Amino acid sequence: MTSENGIDVARWANELELVRREKSIEAFERLFNHFAPKVKGFLMKSGTDNAMAEECVQEVMATVWHKAHLFDPTRASAATWIFTIARNKKIDALRKQKRPEPEDLGWGPEHEPDQEDVIGLQQETERLGQAIANLPTKQRQLLERAYFSDMSHSEIAAATGLPLGTIKSRIRLALDRLRHAMK
Amino acid sequence: METIKHHVSDDLLMAYATGNLAEGFSIAVAAHVSMCDHCRSMLESFNALGGALMEQDTNITVADCAFSKTLERINACQSVSQPEKKLKSDFPEPLSDYVGHSLVDIKWQPLGMGVKQAVLETSEDATARLLYIPAGAEMPDHSHRGLELTLVLEGAFADENDYFAKGDVEIADGSTNHTPVAMDGKPCICLAVTEAPLKFRKMFHRLIQPLIRI
Numbered sequence: 001m002t003s004e005n006g007i008d009v010a011r012w013a014n015e016l017e018l019v020r021r022e023k024s025i026e027a028f029e030r031l032f033n034h035f036a037p038k039v040k041g042f043l044m045k046s047g048t049d050n051a052m053a054e055e056c057v058q059e060v061m062a063t064v065w066h067k068a069h070l071f072d073p074t075r076a077s078a079a080t081w082i083f084t085i086a087r088n089k090k091i092d093a094l095r096k097q098k099r100p101e102p103e104d105l106g107w108g109p110e111h112e113p114d115q116e117d118v119i120g121l122q123q124e125t126e127r128l129g130q131a132i133a134n135l136p137t138k139q140r141q142l143l144e145r146a147y148f149s150d151m152s153h154s155e156i157a158a159a160t161g162l163p164l165g166t167i168k169s170r171i172r173l174a175l176d177r178l179r180h181a182m183k
Numbered sequence: 184m185e186t187i188k189h190h191v192s193d194d195l196l197m198a199y200a201t202g203n204l205a206e207g208f209s210i211a212v213a214a215h216v217s218m219c220d221h222c223r224s225m226l227e228s229f230n231a232l233g234g235a236l237m238e239q240d241t242n243i244t245v246a247d248c249a250f251s252k253t254l255e256r257i258n259a260c261q262s263v264s265q266p267e268k269k270l271k272s273d274f275p276e277p278l279s280d281y282v283g284h285s286l287v288d289i290k291w292q293p294l295g296m297g298v299k300q301a302v303l304e305t306s307e308d309a310t311a312r313l314l315y316i317p318a319g320a321e322m323p324d325h326s327h328r329g330l331e332l333t334l335v336l337e338g339a340f341a342d343e344n345d346y347f348a349k350g351d352v353e354i355a356d357g358s359t360n361h362t363p364v365a366m367d368g369k370p371c372i373c374l375a376v377t378e379a380p381l382k383f384r385k386m387f388h389r390l391i392q393p394l395i396r397i
Contacts, residue, residue: 041240062256080234100277103217
């Protein structure tokens with residue numbers, strides 16, 4: 001099942017499941033071909049140069065392989081889960097800081113995901129992707145900048161020449177629209 | 184646990200989700216999220232937004248050798264350490280990583296009037312400290328030069344603005360002058376994070392400020 005904008009949430013969750021259960025190199029290669037360029041794009045928007053981004057992509061994807069058993073399809077899509085790994089790599093590589101993580105909830109890697117929850121999460125993720133694709137270009141660019149670059153709201157304002165209030169309200173508007181689309 | 188009434192803001196959750204928040208503030212956000220289902224679900228939404236934005240990117244390619252190099256990395260590190268068994272802790276897990284598991288083992292530094300602090304070791308862009316305020320006692324009167332987050336770990340405190348119980352977060356900025364007092368006849372233990380040194384209003388505290396790092 002592929003949604004209109006080409007986001008195929010269920011497929012990538014299944015590929016990760018194959019990596020986890022069968023240590024399938026083929027599934028991992030398909031994941032790699034899809035996600036490695038996107039991880040690199042995220043890292044470069046965050047301020048790494050090409051060489052560092054290539055290095056980090058390899059580490060991120062190796063972590064995906066090693067930690068596949070921790071992926072929980074009821075709580076995140078494959079893209080979201082890989083994004084959090086890439087983000088932590090970015091903090092490590094760029095900020096040279098530790099990353100304090102919230103306590104894990106009670107269910108561990110042993111729990112069998114409820115299929116209904118998995119499908120619900122996948123449908124919501126596809127709606128979110130659709131909502132982002134439908135945002136006016138300016139709002140989407142601003143949201144990406146705020147999200148991926150290591151800039152505060154006021155630094156974004158200085159770089160774009162837009163007043164801070166506009167940035168904040170645009171981000172809020174974009175978030176409101178997304179929330180509305182998710183209802 | 185009583186219901187948490189004061190949450191971290193969307194701005195802070197978003198900065199935490201994107202990895203753009205100083206380590207000290209990240210500890211407070213991660214600790215609050217560990218205690219608060221509402222903020223956990225908000226954080227997961229912000230993570231999903233990051234995943235969805237990352238997914239939209241289609242113009243980048245990686246080097247031809249990237250996949251084979253990744254497999255080399257994987258083979259070079261086959262034994263992944265199993266997660267350690269969770270220890271019972273007096274603190275939320277992200278905080279235990281910095282201060283240990285037991286309240287008894289904290290190395291407190293006295294600030295006068297029974298108030299004590301323990302500064303956490305973090306990157307320098309923010310200062311995180313545990314504060315111990317005895318029952319009925321107050322924190323030294325201070326205002327802020329920048330953002331301050333105070334997360335209640337034990338007991339409760341009140342200031343001119345509101346009442347904060349376990350799990351609650353107070354967010355204060357440069358315009359806030361406040362005097363938190365430990366409430367309900369119990370000592371109050373908080374995690375307080377500031378982006379700049381606190382500015383004390385009384386001369387005595389201003390003089391000793393460089394010595395006690397508050």
